[in-house]
Each structure stands twice: as C-alpha cells, then as structure tokens.
Amino acid sequence: MMALPNTPISYLTHGVYDELNMSSSRRGTGSCQLLSYLERLGQDELSRRQDVAEMTIVNFGITFTIYSQGENIDRAWPFDIIPRCMAESEWRRLEAGLIQRTQALNAFIHDLYNGQKILKDGRFPGEVVLKSKNWRPELCGMMPKYNTWAHICGSDLLRDKDGVMYVLEDNLRVPSGVSYMMENRMLTKRILPELFHNQRILPVDDYPSQLYDMLASLSPRAGDKARVVVLTPGIFNSAYFEHAYLAQQMGVDLVEAKDLVVDEEDTVSMKTIHGLQRVDVIYRRIDDDFLDPEAFRPDSMLGVPGLIRAWRRGRVGLANAPGTGVADDKVVYSYMSEIIRYYLDQDPIIPNVPTWRCHIPKERKHVLANLDKLVVKPANESGGYGMLMGPHATQQERDQFVGLIEANPRNYIGQQTLTPSTVPTLVDGRIEPRHVDLRPFILSGERSWVTAGGLTRVALRRGSFVVNSSQGGGSKDTWVIADNDRGK
C-alpha cells in the first residue's frame, strides 16, 4: 500500500503487478516524477483537469461511433488523464520484438502464397492454413512489393502479474486505434504540460509521415508523386473518425468504394470534379470480403469491382495486402515461436501467452480438463467475440464450450488466464488501480518502424479486464521516457 500524502487517497494494489508501485519502488524510473507530481496537484486539481480534458474531447469532436437503430451516435472518447509510463530501455526491447514478429509473419504469409516451404518442411501443419476461412488460394503466386503483406500491424501486449510483457494477439487485418494514440498525446500536452518540461517523452506524432512514406513506397509507378488514398466503408463505420483523421494528417483523399472505378486496363481511378484520376496506393480500411465483389464475395454489394484484378496485375498497391488475414488467426499465433525460428533463425524476444491448440489431441485434452482455469478463444474472431473466460464462467457455459470444441477443434485454442497489470487511474476523483493493455503499431515496407509506445487501453470498471471502448473501456496516453534524461 502506498499513500499519496497531500490527498486523502490511498492507492491499494494486491495480487497484481502495478506499474506505478513497481516503478516507484525502483527509484529512478520514469514514473517517479509522475508520482510526486500527482501528489503535489492534489485531488481537486486532478478532478478539475479531468473535466478540462473531457470538455476538450467534446469540443474537438474526438469520438467513436456506435451505429444503432438507423442512426449513428458519436460517443465522446473516454480518456483518463494520468499517463502510463514506461522506460525507454524496456521499450526498445519490445520494439525489437515487435519488428521481429512482423518480419516473421510477413515471411510466413509470403511463403504460404509462394511455394509453402514451411508446410513442405513439416514445420507448420498445412491443414491449419488451408482450411482457414481467411486463406485465399486464388492469390497464390502473388508477389507484393518488398514481399510484404502486413504493412500495418497492431499487436496487443499485456503485462502479467510476473511483470513480463506478453503478446496477446497480432491484428493484421485492419487494426485501429492509432488516431486515439495521437489524440491522447495532444490531450496530455494540454492538460499536464508541466510534465513535459523535465523529462524527454518520446514523441508519437511522426506516425502519419511514416505511414505516408510507407504507403507511397508501394506505388507501382516509379518517379511521379504517388497518389495515395484511404478507403473507408463510410461514416457509419465505428472507426470513421480514424479514417478521416489519418487521411487529414497525411494530406490525402479519403475515398469510399463508390468513388473508385477500375477500367479495362485495370487502372484504378477516383471520380473527381475534373473527371477520373489515377490512384496508385490504397490504404484500405475494409475487410477482404468487402473489397471487391468480383473477387471474394459475389453477393456483396460493397467494394470496388475489379480492384483485386488491378492489384494482381500490379496496377495499384493495397495495404494491407488481400489475403493477409490468413495469419491473423489464434492457431497461427500459437506457432509464433516456430515461425520466428524458421524464417529468422532467432529466438522470440517477446513471449506468447502459453496457448494450447485444440486440433492437437493432447493439447485439447489439457484444455477440456482445465476449462475452469483457461480462456478459450475462437481462432478467427477479433474483438473478444465468442470467448469463454473460464474462471468467471458458469458450469453451463463451460459445458457448451466442450461441445463447441469437440465439434470444431481447429477453431479453438485455450490460453492461460492473465491478470493484466494495473496503473493509477482517476475514477470519480480518486486515484485507483485499473487494468491496462497496450497496442503498438508496426509499419512494414522497405523497412520497419514502430510507434513509440502505442495505445494504452484501460478497463475503467473496478476489477474489470475489458478495455473495449464500447464496453466501459477507456484509454490513456502512453509515455516512453528517454533513459538518458531520467531523474533530472
């Protein structure tokens, strides 16, 4: 237990890893300035600043969208003013680990669509991939520029009670959240400017430039300035704010499918006030299924007819590449260390959460015997759908999962239950520990680049692990504090 002297707040944590407690017990890390600063501010001032932050969010229109009953509702972005701190030395190791993972994943995807060496060498079970609903056999032989498929990746990291950071999953399809990472920093600079004076906090604002450079490098046309666009499903999409934000920050057009056409020469153009203009690179924020009605989903009314044809002929760059989703799969995830060793001949820098695969009889037996201790997840879903939280589930729910797993073992994995670390969070004017995760974003093109930190999501409800903004989650600014400036 630790008390903040100038406030009636006592900050209690037990049985979990609290990042502030751990840091402050090792004087000299980044959090200690934050701690003494919060002590000096006191409860009233902290609450006042939280109010200012919330006012700013409403005025700036920082929102996420919930679509319900025929209209879209903009909700203000839930934000906690107390930043989450991390030392640069730790961050650099994580950064290297994330680059290692995405390089291996890209090599893996490229291999699957070009030769399938890893399957032939028996180092990865073919049926896992070839039966995946995200496997696109029609794309075999496709060689995207730099042999890179997953250009933008958002990996979720969790620190367990042992203090170790684990990768929970790698989001390779259309990961979102990066705009909120930048907005959170903008807010913290306004709300707690004093803290930026005495320590160097690694900036995060470079993301749009890095993203633009990476996208432009995918242009099939040499020389001229590439025309890059962001493709959004439209204003009803929950991440529309981010789509518009990124287009704005990069200074490129935000297009919808109906703004694009593909002609007989497989050139992609957009409809402008001066007629059609060629598009070179599309940062698409639409799932594969809805990208091109000619290619994947003939029944889909969404998408741009002929887009995949244009991409396969090398007439346009697409990020992420179609077909990338095959690696966004919990079973593929469970083989990450093998994949890293196979393609890079290295040991993984960041560990996976211990995972058991239900398509392997021995591991399935372990999962079924430990349903009350494990988390069971479907392999292909994202966003926490269709999960069983073993320790909190009823016997009936567990029984239901026994049936689900036995009917389709390939589609399920069991994972050790983690207790995510906590960080101090302002709740109703009091500082209380709340569980967090971290989503850094990794760009891969000619070279790799990682955001400094990422988006910290926080479960605002006491005891909750749920960080999704639609279910009582919020977010915080994430500070990677430069080591050499520490403790000034």
Place this chain on the structure above:
Amino acid sequence: MLSRVAENIYWMARYLERVEDTARLVLATHHAMLDMAPVSRIRPMNWEQLLAITGSREMFFARHLSADEQQITSFLIRDEEYPGSILRGLQQARENFRTTREMFPREGWEFLNRLFLKTRSACTQDIDPANRLEFLEMVINECLMIIGLLDSTMVRDETFSMFRLGRYLERADMVTRILDVRGALMLTREDVVDRPIRNALWLTVLKSLSGDQMYRRRVRPRIRGVDVLAFLLKDKAFPRAFRYGVTGVAQCLEFIGGADMAQGIIARIEDRLYLADITRLADNTGLHDFLDGLQILLGELHQTITRTYFDQEVKKTPPAPSAGAESGASSNGMTSTATLSRCLRPPVTTPFTGGTSA
C-alpha cells in the same frame, strides 16, 4: 478533388451561410420591430415576412395555426423538422463537415462542432426575447470565426474555392429574397408609409445584411431607397451585395475550371444587372419580376454546377452499386450520401414543396 467531397463542401458552405444569414435576418427584424413599436398601427413590417423571405410559409402553417413573434422565431431558430432552421442548418453543415473534415484545418471542425453543441443546448428550450439577441449574436460571431479561420489558414486551392462557391451563391440568393419581400413592401404607397418609416425600413434591410455602415461610407449618409437598392444589387465592393456574390461565384468557377456552361449563366445574370433601371425598379415597377428572374437564374446556376462537378457521367465501368442500408437509396451513384439532405429553398414566389434532396 473527389466529386462526392466537393458536393459535401459546397453544401456545407451553403448551410453555414444560410445559418448566418438567417440569424442576421431575425436579429435585424428584432431590432426593427422595437423601433417600429410606436407606429405599429401601420404594420409596415411584421414577423410573417420572415417566413416569406425564407420560403417556409407553407411548412410553418402546416403545423401552426397562428403566427406570432415567438412561434416564428422559434421556428426559424430551433425547429427540428424545418431544414432551414438555424439548428438544422448547423446540424447539416456539421454532418457535411464531418465527412470532409480531412480537407480543412482541424480547428474548423472544432469550431463548427462547438457551435453546433452550444446551439443545440441553447435550443432545448424556447429562446425568449430577452436572450434572443445574445444567442443570435453568438451564432453570427461563431460563423464568422469559422469563415475567418478558413480564410486565414487555407491554401487557395479547389477545396477553398468550392467552399467560397457555395457561400457566395447562397448569399446572392439571400439578398434577392430580402429585397423581394421587404423591398416590395416599402416601395409602395408613399401615402401609407411616410418617409421616416420608409427610411427606417431601408435601414433594416441594410442591417440584415450588415450593410448600414458600409452604405453610409460608400454611398451617402442619407438613406434613400434607390441608392440602397443600387448598393445591395450592384455594388462591386460590398461583400454582401448581390453582384459581389455573383462575381465571387464566377471567380471560383474560373479557378476550378471546366465550367463554361455555368459562366454563361453568370454572364446572363450580369447582363440583367447591367441593363436594370434601378430608378424604375425603385418606383416599384417590376421589382418583384426582376428579382424573380434573378432567382430563377441562380437556380439554373446551381443545377449547372451540380452537373458539371458533382454528377458527371462516368464512362466505361459504371459506379459500384451502393450498399442499401449504409449509403441510402439514391440511385445516381455520385451523390448517394443520402444522409446529408440537400435543401434548396423554394423561391419567394412559389409555394414551398418540402423537397429536400437534389
């Protein structure tokens, strides 16, 4: 620039201008009514004229039995079903801005969003005469702040021109409306409305366009009907004069390019202005017909701009069919953002038909 985006910007500008103009109109009427109070037996002016000017008479009387000051101002300011109300105008401008915000400096969105939220919160209850002034001034000031921000920070590119285009067209339209209704009333019956009242009425017209001071400086200190009419129709330098607006539209079209048809219509408007005999019009001979003619040409101008920039036929591959639930039912592909209503106001003369989409 994308056609879809261009259309949203054009309409956003029109709505924003409409909101500001409506606020000015109500504000000027509010002041004038106070001045007129002692001589109200003549009733040279009443609140109902605002319904005629905004072309909303039919819509208003469909839901109101009588028209008093509070009902009319409430209708123009906060009616949620009347697309021309300040509240709805801001809501639509905001929705259009939301889908095009990447084209503007980010403060633009922040300002507009804040203005909308303030207005919405003020409009949860009726705005009584005591607070009306403050509210309308707030709306006008914040509209000017948005315009000022864009004007002082934006690159002079197609986006900026598209925004100015919508703004000037809407403003030119508003000038003809104000002159049509107020002018017709004032230009008649010298015996009924004596000179001081007539002058006060002309002053109201000038004030609703923020033109009183500029008129005095540029034309003469005395208010005289024929001079006011000439000033508001033909002045080249007053930004709220009809001609200035039309010239502004022409400049924007010139900058964006490819708008020969639209320029042709502007040439016709300029011919009419040039040939207009202001003294005769000021004697109320044919003023209404003259203004009506201008409004019809403005309508044609709008149609032509839409065809030139927003609704072009794309050759070869037809556009992808749009998703039913998500992008609405519009069938012409290019303008199918059906959530954003396109409210062209009916001319002063014809009954309001309630059409809201172009």
